[in-house]
Amino acid sequence: MPSFTTAAKDEILSNKAVRQHFPNQQSFGLMVFSREFSVPKMQMLTRERRAAQYYSQLVQSVRPMTGTVTLREEKLSTGQLAYRVTVDDMADRIDLYNHFAMLYPEGVTFELLGGDEGAGAFVGGVFLACGTLSDPEVKYHLEFAIPREELLMMFVALLQDVGFSPLLTQRRGQTIVYLHDSTQIEDLLTFMGCPLTSMEIMNAKILKERRNAANRASNCDTANMDKVAGAAAGQIAAINAVGLDSLPEELRALAELRLQNPFDSLRELGQKLTPPLSRSGVNHRLEKILELAARKD
Numbered sequence: 001m002p003s004f005t006t007a008a009k010d011e012i013l014s015n016k017a018v019r020q021h022f023p024n025q026q027s028f029g030l031m032v033f034s035r036e037f038s039v040p041k042m043q044m045l046t047r048e049r050r051a052a053q054y055y056s057q058l059v060q061s062v063r064p065m066t067g068t069v070t071l072r073e074e075k076l077s078t079g080q081l082a083y084r085v086t087v088d089d090m091a092d093r094i095d096l097y098n099h100f101a102m103l104y105p106e107g108v109t110f111e112l113l114g115g116d117e118g119a120g121a122f123v124g125g126v127f128l129a130c131g132t133l134s135d136p137e138v139k140y141h142l143e144f145a146i147p148r149e150e151l152l153m154m155f156v157a158l159l160q161d162v163g164f165s166p167l168l169t170q171r172r173g174q175t176i177v178y179l180h181d182s183t184q185i186e187d188l189l190t191f192m193g194c195p196l197t198s199m200e201i202m203n204a205k206i207l208k209e210r211r212n213a214a215n216r217a218s219n220c221d222t223a224n225m226d227k228v229a230g231a232a233a234g235q236i237a238a239i240n241a242v243g244l245d246s247l248p249e250e251l252r253a254l255a256e257l258r259l260q261n262p263f264d265s266l267r268e269l270g271q272k273l274t275p276p277l278s279r280s281g282v283n284h285r286l287e288k289i290l291e292l293a294a295r296k297d
Contacts, residue, residue, distance in 0.1 A: 003133075003135070004133040004134065004135055004136070004197065004200070004201075005048070005131070005132045005133045006048060007133075007196075007197050007200070008127065008131075008133050008189060008194045008197040009048050009050065009051050009127065009128055009131075010050060011193065011194045011195075011196055011197055012124045012127065012128055012192065012193050012194060013050055013051065013054055013128070015124075015193045018120075018121045018124065018193055021117070021121075022114070022117060022118050022121035022122075023061075023062075024062075024100075024103055025113050025114065025118045025119070025121040025122040025125070026121040026122065026124055026125040027058050027059075027062055027125060028100050028103070028104065028108070028122060028125065029121070029122040029123060029124065029125025029126040029127075029128075029129065030044075030054075030055060030058065030125035030126070030128050030129050031044075031055070031058075031059065031096070031100070031125075031129075032100065032108075032151065033125070033126045033129040033130050033144070033146070033147060033151060033155075034046075034055065034129045034130070034147065035147055036147075037097070037148075038093075038097070039090065039093050039094055039097055040093075041086075041093075042059075042086070042087040042093045042096065042097075043084060043085060043086040043087065044083075044084070044085045044129065045082055045083070045084050045085075046082065046083055046128075046129070047076075047080060047081065047082050047083070048083070048128075049083055051083075051128045051129075052071055052083035052084075052085050053071065054128070055085045055128075056069050056071045056085050059085075059087055059092075059096060062096060062099060063092070063095050063096055063099055065089070065092050066089055066091050066092055067087075067088050067089020067091065067092050068088045068089065069085060069086070069087055069088065070085065070086050070088055071083060071084070071085045072084055107154055108122065108154055108155075108158060109158070109161075110158060110161045110162065113158075116162065116191075119158060119161075119162055119191075120191045120192050120193060121192075121193070122158075123158070123159070123188070123191065123192040124192035124193045124194075126144060126155065127144065127192055129147075130144050130145045130146065130147055131143065131144050131145075132145070133185075133189075133197070136182070136200075136201050136204040136205060136208070137204060137208065139180070140180050140181065140182040140185055140201075140205075141178060141179070141180050141185075142178065142179045142180075142185045142188060142189070143176050143177065143178035143179075144176070144177045144178070145171075145174055145176055146174065146175045146176070146177055147174075149175065152168075152175050152177070155177060156168070156177060159177070159188075162191065163187075164179065164184055164187070164188055165179075165181075165184065166178065166179060167179070167180070182201065182205050185198075185201060186198045186201050186202055189201065232258065232262050232263065232264075233262075234290070235258055235286050235289065235290065236258060236259060236262060237293070238289050238290045238292070238293035238294075239255045239258060239259060239289055239293075241293040241296055242289060242292045242293050242296060244256065244259075246292075247289065247292070250285070251285055251288060251289055253273060254269065254273065254277075254282065254285050254286065255289060257269050257272055257273065258286070265279075266279045266282045266283050266286075267279045267282075269282050270282040
């Protein structure tokens with residue numbers, strides 16, 4: 001089963017409407033938030049093969065290329081496979097860099113991106129470049145590992161402009177922008193073009209809440225059973241201490257039932273008497289037996 005990160009990225013990559021109507025926004029989000037985006041070096045490093053292939057295709061469609069784009073598989077220090085894509089020719093890197101600098105001369109803003117849909121396409125591109133999504137069974141967590149410090153506040157400001165409240169942390173010297181509120185994660189996934197993955201998060205949350213409620217009810221039932229068993233043990237000890245034959249007639253029948261049914265509740269014991277007795281009536285008679293046992297001690 002693919003990870004939630006893979007599922008979300010595959011959904012973005014399968015959205016032809018976004019590529020058709022907002023190609024510059026999505027490609028800029030993907031390229032500028034990839035590992036390197038500068039004239040000296042322009043490359044993406046990812047564990048998602050489809051995302052690497054998309055980057056390779058994308059850079060060649062944004063501008064006419066004079067050189068090559070190389071995609072190679074490599075093994076990370078963790079032992080995991082990764083895919084590195086590089087724009088090999090400096091002339092191409094200059095052309096791509098200038099292309100986006102002209103499109104977004106004032107940096108990335110909500111207005112320049114073209115409103116909600118353009119901003120969503122951009123954030124989807126950013127997620128392809130540096131985003132991960134945790135399994136909601138483990139925790140609610142969506143994050144962007146920002147590759148360069150100069151991108152941080154621009155990206156945070158954009159998320160805030162469209163109604164999100166991102167949090168920041170540091171991990172191994174890199175700034176992480178993240179959300180851990182499940183509702184915000186669902187909304188952001190929908191915003192950046194992953195409505196199906198958003199529904200998966202919602203469904204997982206509903207199942208988790210139901211399971212937690214069932215566990216709480218089970219724990220409550222167990223606690224009640226323990227309480228009943230503890231009380232019954234005290235009552236049985238008192239009956240044995242006094243002796244059945246020593247008990248008055250009105251207490252003896254109930255005492256016999258308690259000995260025969262050590263796990264019954266007071267209400268269940270009362271229903272087995274003839275005539276039946278209320279819970280409070282059963283409790284009152286058992287309290288009398290306990291008092292008799294206490295006097296005998």
